């Protein structure tokens with residue numbers, strides 16, 4: 510059976526949960542723009558306080574590697590899971606934030 514490469518973009522609560530679960534059975538590359546988060550994951554530690562994420566990283570035999578090099582990771586991915594923030598209404602967000610502080 511062909512090995513499936515799954516790339517997860519964003520290693521926050523959503524992305525890291527998905528990445529640790531999928532990495533039990535598939536090759537998973539977790540991409541983030543924050544170097545410190547990537548380094549922690551590669552040391553099998555979590556920046557997220559979550560019992561299961563921490564436990565899975567520490568104890569499970571995961572096929573998981575983290576990187577900030579998204580371009581390289583995405584180019585031969587079979588699947589990409591987007592778990593990064595989405596700025597769907599940037600104009601509204603800016604106006605809303607401004608209204609909140611004035």
Ligand SMILES: NC(=O)c1ccc[n+]([C@@H]2O[C@H](COP(=O)([O-])OP(=O)(O)OC[C@H]3O[C@@H](n4cnc5c(N)ncnc54)[C@H](O)[C@@H]3O)[C@@H](O)[C@H]2O)c1
Nearest residue numbers: 518519520521522523524540541542543546592593594595
């Ligand atoms: N947390 C929830 O309960 C929840 C529920 C429904 C939907 N969502 C959505 O899921 C997405 C992720 O949520 P979260 O709570 O995990 O967010 P989060 O803020 O905890 O994590 C987002 C991660 O994405 C990284 N990131 C930012 N830009 C990136 C980029 N260009 N490439 C790669 N990584 C990037 C950040 O550094 C961060 O580690 C958001 O779009 C959110 O709206 C979250």
